[in-house]
Amino acid sequence: MTATDKLLIVEGLSKAYPGVKANDAVSFSVAPGEVHALLGENGAGKSTLVKMIYGLVAPDQGRMVLAGAPYAPADPHAARMAGVAMVFQHFSLFEALNVAENVALGMENPPPMRQLAARIRQVSQTYGLPLDPARIVGDLSAGERQRVEIIRCLLQEPRLLIMDEPTSVLTPQEVEILFGTLRKLSAEGTAILYISHKLEEIRSLCDQATILRGGRVVATCVPAERTARELAEMMVGAELKLTDRAGRQAGAVVLRVTGLSLPPATPFGPSLKEVTFDLRAGEVLGIGGVAGNGQEELLAALSGERPGRPGTVLLEGADIAALGPNARRARGLLAAPEERLGHAAAPDMSLTENAILTGTVRKPLTRKGFLDMGAARAFAREVISAFDVRTPGPEVAARALSGGNLQKFVIGREVLQSPRVLVVNQPTWGVDAAASAAIRQALLDLAAQGAAVIVISQDLDELMEIADRFAALNEGRLSAPRPTAALTLEEVGLMLGGAHGMKPVEGMA
Amino acid sequence: MIRLERRAVPSRLWTVATPVAAVLATMVAGGILFAALGKNPAEAIRMIFWDPLFGPNASYFRGQLLVKAGPLILIAAGLAVGFRAGVWNIGAEGQYIMGAIAGAGVALAAYPAESPMIFPAMVLAGALGGWAWAMIPAVLKARFGTSEILVSLMMVYVAQNLLAYMAFGPMKNPQGFGFPGSRNLQQYPSAHNPELIAGTGMHWGVVAAFVAVIGTYVLMHRHIAGFRIRVAGDAPKAARFAGVVPGRLIAFCLGLSGALAGLAGLFEVAGPSGQITDSFNAGYGFTAIIVAFLGRLHPVGILLAGLLMALTYIGGDLAQLMLRLPAAAIQAFQGMLLFFLLGFDLLTNFRIRLGRARA
Structure with a gap:
């Protein structure tokens, strides 16, 4: 293929932010109809790169060519006019409006509502994305919300579609629907730039891959010709250790949750409905499910941030349902919430202070209520060294750490307090491969020492890797846990509620 | 650009x-x-910042400095604790008034008996008066989610009217020849908050201000309770995770700042002011908000900021008197800060x- 056959050519793009070179002379090209993967750990520069292509960030150096013409979009509007569309990882939708209204809000020149609804139906049918234009977005699943964003892009008939981590919120069945759509688009000649951490997906979907590390292109390859492990090692630049899950035995029941229900905190927020399960010492229980199905609520109900009805949560036989977070910590029930900055850690406070945040109950960090800063600093240092947190020291503010490093600190802070039960929500979300492996190993080691661990995660591969039993959280209901050894990915998908909205909608079939 | x-x-x-x-x-x-x-701008600035300390008659003004700075620091130290937690008590002026009314009420009820217990009882009543007034917005916020900013501010105007009612009605001096205003507590030895060291302006309220500075410093920077207050201001969700109960936090912050403002009012009415009048409050409660922020919400900063604001008060009065600057110009000047x-x-x-x- 010669250069003129390419749809997009990127040559020597560089972008520096204060203190970091996000992109350093990045070059690659995408042909029409090609599904091109951008691979790399967090902070490798993928986001900056696509932001430059979509006109959100102006490059310091380098140039781009789109369909043979020089391309330098000043803003996303210019990028859309040139035929470049993007589906973001985080949706920008109004929950109180319906699908068609949301689509209209994102368009340059929206047609009248009736006409738009007809076009949404037509596009959703053509590309196999079931979606009713009249439904309120607040009632849609994450997968359906993503379809709203995709259809909004497709209505502009783009030549290049950029997708940032599109499958992180989808069930396996929904992923298949999405891949069907993407393959159809690619067959019609639309080029797709696909960002993901999920290597198996990339192997099955993408024609080409460009691998970034530290802002530079370190390799290009055909993903199907490589193993997932080889791809991961190219991303990390080092050999990966496999997690070791040997040496564990399930003991007595330590945590018994019976009929735990919570009302929604916000109008469109999820609730918990009659959640019931037992957890044994030395066991890792994996709770899967698409975000927004009650994960945050379940963590809050277990951590004590949202106390429940008496008798719904028993820790080693004692009713702790009415107790707050610190009383639960005292009894050995610890938690690490999903949102690292602002929930698990206070952003502007130092790591030492963040060690105090949850550490005062089980560690001697206070004397008669007065802070022992020396002991707190020592505890923060202990977490930093035991969990290989990359930071100049414990006096650094939490928000100055990268996501992966802060996550290691947050998990480490709880693990080193020797919990009886540890509940973690999305422990490796947005964390790079090496740090993820370390966190998973730490959770397994904790279980091997006799603690019970609950891992709430969207990453099914992760749960299959470390959990002994698996349960799915769907619309606030928890399925009965089943041993992971006997489960297939297919069955897991069905437990998660299959593909949301797969039933044909009236007026569409 | x-x-x-x-x-x-x-x-x-x-x-x-x-x-x-x-x-x-x-x-x-x-x-x-x-x-x-x-x-003349240079003269006005000099008169505000320099003359009270080093100009002619400075020996008189230096004493005034602590008299003015005392209540500002005492109130601001309490406000800063709440501000660090994101609890916005704007109504310290009202709590100051209620502290004065409650404290003076104890004194006037005991009059003319003499006892060493009267002044401590007044101090307690002053703190309780300010605390109770601040608990109104606290309870409304915890119960109904009302804005403590609006409620505490509106309670200032209620307190002002109550003050006027007291000055013209129940607390009016029966031997005052019909003039509004209570008995002068300066002439009631058991209730008087005297100057402790002649010529310095140091009275019990100033002592309380220094104690409040040290106390809030220890609370905020050495104690787990202050740590949790800081977390609540920085990251409310993280504070809940750390076991902070929002209702209790609001009650503590508003209650503490209210009690300190009430104390400031009590020391003022028993000392420099001497009596309950309808114009008793001089805006210390509002100026203390500026002092708290000027001092970076840090106790030591508040100490310095309180002294600076007191200086602009005294210098402002001086400039009003000597240069005939309008009072509004001085207020605008403080607002600019x-x-x-x-x-x-x-x-x-x-x-x-x-x-x-x-x-």
Whole structure:
């Protein structure tokens, strides 16, 4: 293929932010109809790169060519006019409006509502994305919300579609629907730039891959010709250790949750409905499910941030349902919430202070209520060294750490307090491969020492890797846990509620 | 083009330099204001900042400095605790009034008996009066989610009317020849809050202010309770995770600042002011908000800021008297200080870049 056959050519793009070179002379090209993967750990520069292509960030150096013409979009509007569309990882939708209204809000020149609804139906049918234009977005699943964003892009008939981590919120069945759509688009000649951490997906979907590390292109390859492990090692630049899950035995029941229900905190927020399960010492229980199905609520109900009805949560036989977070910590029930900055850690406070945040109950960090800063600093240092947190020291503010490093600190802070039960929500979300492996190993080691661990995660591969039993959280209901050894990915998908909205909608079939 | 770029970490230099820069900018802008009023700006600035300390009659004014700074520091120390937690008590003025009414009420009820227990009882009543007045917005917020900013502010006007009612009605001096206002507590030995060291202006309220500075410092920087208050201001969700109960936090912050404001009112009515009148309150409760922010919500900063604001009060009075500056010009001058402080505050978290926008 010669250069003129390419749809997009990127040559020597560089972008520096204060203190970091996000992109350093990045070059690659995408042909029409090609599904091109951008691979790399967090902070490798993928986001900056696509932001430059979509006109959100102006490059310091380098140039781009789109369909043979020089391309330098000043803003996303210019990028859309040139035929470049993007589906973001985080949706920008109004929950109180319906699908068609949301689509209209994102368009340059929206047609009248009736006409738009007809076009949404037509596009959703053509590309196999079931979606009713009249439904309120607040009632849609994450997968359906993503379809709203995709259809909004497709209505502009783009030549290049950029997708940032599109499958992180989808069930396996929904992923298949999405891949069907993407393959159809690619067959019609639309080029797709696909960002993901999920290597198996990339192997099955993408024609080409460009691998970034530290802002530079370190390799290009055909993903199907490589193993997932080889791809991961190219991303990390080092050999990966496999997690070791040997040496564990399930003991007595330590945590018994019976009929735990919570009302929604916000109008469109999820609730918990009659959640019931037992957890044994030395066991890792994996709770899967698409975000927004009650994960945050379940963590809050277990951590004590949202106390429940008496008798719904028993820790080693004692009713702790009415107790707050610190009383639960005292009894050995610890938690690490999903949102690292602002929930698990206070952003502007130092790591030492963040060690105090949850550490005062089980560690001697206070004397008669007065802070022992020396002991707190020592505890923060202990977490930093035991969990290989990359930071100049414990006096650094939490928000100055990268996501992966802060996550290691947050998990480490709880693990080193020797919990009886540890509940973690999305422990490796947005964390790079090496740090993820370390966190998973730490959770397994904790279980091997006799603690019970609950891992709430969207990453099914992760749960299959470390959990002994698996349960799915769907619309606030928890399925009965089943041993992971006997489960297939297919069955897991069905437990998660299959593909949301797969039933044909009236007026569409 | 000028644009702002967020700093990765707040600048330590600007955290300290902001108050100084704000004072300097206030001097410049205030000078322009005074010049526009047809006064000599250099003379006005000198009269406000220099003469009370080093000019003629400075020995009198120096004593006044502590008299004015005492209530400002006492109130601001309490307010700052709440502000750190994101609990905005704007109604310290009302709590100050209620502290004075409650404390004076104890004294007037005991009159003319003499006992060493009367003054301590007044102190207790003053603190309780301010605390109770502050609990109204606290309970309303915890129960119904009302804004403590609006409720505490509106309660100031209720307190002011109650003050006028007291001065003209139940607390009016029966031997006052029909003039409004209570008995003068300065002439009631058991209730009087005297100058402790002659010529310094030091009275029990100033002592209380110093104790409050030390106490809030220990609370906020050495104790787990203060730590949780700081977390609540920085990251409310993290505070809940750390076991903070929002209702209790609101009650503690409003209650503490209310009690300290009430104490300030009590020491004022038993000391420098001497009696309950309808014009008893002098705006200390509002000025203390400026003092709290000027002092970076830090106890030691508040101590310095309180002294500075007291200086502008005294110097402002002096300038009013000597240069016939209108009182509003002095208030505008003090307001500028907060305005410039908040403006310069931007520089702690952002840096200014000149040049074409590139993002």
